Amino acid sequence: MGVLPPLPFCEFDLGGSDGIIDSAAILKEGKALQTEAVDCRWFIRAPPKGRVYLRFLEYEMHNSNECKRNFVAVYDGSSSVEHLKNKFCSTVANDVMLVTSVGVIRMWADQGSRKSRFRILFTTFLEPPCEAEAFFCHSNMCINTSLVCNGIQNCVYPWDENNCKGPFVAPALRKVCLPYVPATTAQVENVLKVLQARSGSLVDIGSGDGRIVIAAAKKGFRAVGFELNPWLVWYSRYRAWKAGVHHSTSFHISDLWKVSFNQYSNVVIFGVPQMMDKLEGKLQTELQSTAKVVACRFPFPTWAPDGTAGEGIDTVWVYDAESFKTERGTHQRHFVTPHQPLGNDDTTTSY
Numbered sequence: 001m002g003v004l005p006p007l008p009f010c011e012f013d014l015g016g017s018d019g020i021i022d023s024a025a026i027l028k029e030g031k032a033l034q035t036e037a038v039d040c041r042w043f044i045r046a047p048p049k050g051r052v053y054l055r056f057l058e059y060e061m062h063n064s065n066e067c068k069r070n071f072v073a074v075y076d077g078s079s080s081v082e083h084l085k086n087k088f089c090s091t092v093a094n095d096v097m098l099v100t101s102v103g104v105i106r107m108w109a110d111q112g113s114r115k116s117r118f119r120i121l122f123t124t125f126l127e128p129p130c131e132a133e134a135f136f137c138h139s140n141m142c143i144n145t146s147l148v149c150n151g152i153q154n155c156v157y158p159w160d161e162n163n164c165k166g167p168f169v170a171p172a173l174r175k176v177c178l179p180y181v182p183a184t185t186a187q188v189e190n191v192l193k194v195l196q197a198r199s200g201s202l203v204d205i206g207s208g209d210g211r212i213v214i215a216a217a218k219k220g221f222r223a224v225g226f227e228l229n230p231w232l233v234w235y236s237r238y239r240a241w242k243a244g245v246h247h248s249t250s251f252h253i254s255d256l257w258k259v260s261f262n263q264y265s266n267v268v269i270f271g272v273p274q275m276m277d278k279l280e281g282k283l284q285t286e287l288q289s290t291a292k293v294v295a296c297r298f299p300f301p302t303w304a305p306d307g308t309a310g311e312g313i314d315t316v317w318v319y320d321a322e323s324f325k326t327e328r329g330t331h332q333r334h335f336v337t338p339h340q341p342l343g344n345d346d347t348t349t350s351y
């Protein structure tokens with residue numbers, strides 16, 4: 001019996017927001033000949049505290065169910081010996097969510113199994129709460145915003161590829177969309193703070209999971225949400241019912257550009273910069289001069305705010321319709337958030 005030839009050295013290092021792990025790279029990058037047995041490893045590294053989600057795009061074992069001849073194994077951790085999470089050698093392979101920041105994919109194929117192949121999309125992510133530049137996937141993932149509306153589903157469910165052709169998309173930036181990014185707790189508090197002297201009707205334009213509408217209803221507003229995504233509308237109705245405010249809330253599956261907001265005295269929007277100019281024109285035409293408008297995270301481009309609350313990504317701006325309808329508004333008040341010290345200069349108003 002002759003000695004078996006040594007296996008070719010076959011390792012790959014991958015990182016970044018996402019990428020493809022492809023068994024075809026073995027041949028393409030000259031790691032082994034098509035006739036040689038291989039034992040290859042792909043190391044995927046997420047940023048510190050990050051994790052890795054693996055979605056199989058293609059998978060086929062030439063000698064399926066013969067695990068000694070060919071398999072694809074996933075390791076959750078840097079050791080491709082100790083940290084085995086899944087081993088696939090039958091006809092199907094499932095998506096895998098790793099709990100550590102390093103994953104290893106290992107492919108073993110003997111000489112007669114070199115037609116075995118796979119392609120995996122990896123996405124690195126952080127756990128919520130998501131930072132300003134991250135996109136919340138609904139499931140427990142915050143992914144890089146560059147992955148939104150790029151034609152590749154990186155989230156477990158396709159939230160990152162939904163609403164990509166809607167009117168939130170500026171014509172020149174068709175790849176930009178307004179994703180579902182829920183308001184932070186501080187943001188919701190800031191909205192309520194700048195509206196605390198107000199009452200009556202309130203509308204949240206693009207109401208997401210209904211958190212602003214529900215919080216406003218708890219403060220006594222008759223609160224309404226318009227939202228394009230029916231799942232979010234159904235979920236909002238359920239949340240409102242659970243919170244005991246279903247009598248003072250309503251949610252509509254509607255496109256914001258097809259709805260008139262003229263009947264609302266308090267209007268809230270958490271949009272994207274690309275849409276604020278057009279929305280400014282729409283609200284200026286539609287609203288009564290007694291209305292107030294609150295913009296979350298991104299201000300309106302030409303209106304002068306009447307006041308602000310919060311800081312950083314939680315900042316909200318409040319606008320007085322009387323001012324923007326007559327172009328008279330220029331003064332600003334500052335709404336002090338609880339964690340800020342109360343100033344005693346007369347431009348600061350504590351609510």
Ligand SMILES: C[S@@+](CC[C@H](N)C(=O)[O-])C[C@H]1O[C@@H](n2cnc3c(N)ncnc32)[C@H](O)[C@@H]1O
Pocket residue numbers: 163166167168178179180181182183204205206207208209210211212226227228229232254255256257269270271
């Ligand atoms: C940034 S999220 C804000 C969600 C919610 N207002 C909050 O603050 O938690 C924007 C929401 O607008 C929705 N949306 C996108 N395009 C829309 C449209 N044309 N009409 C109505 N809603 C839309 C999205 O589905 C998403 O839920």
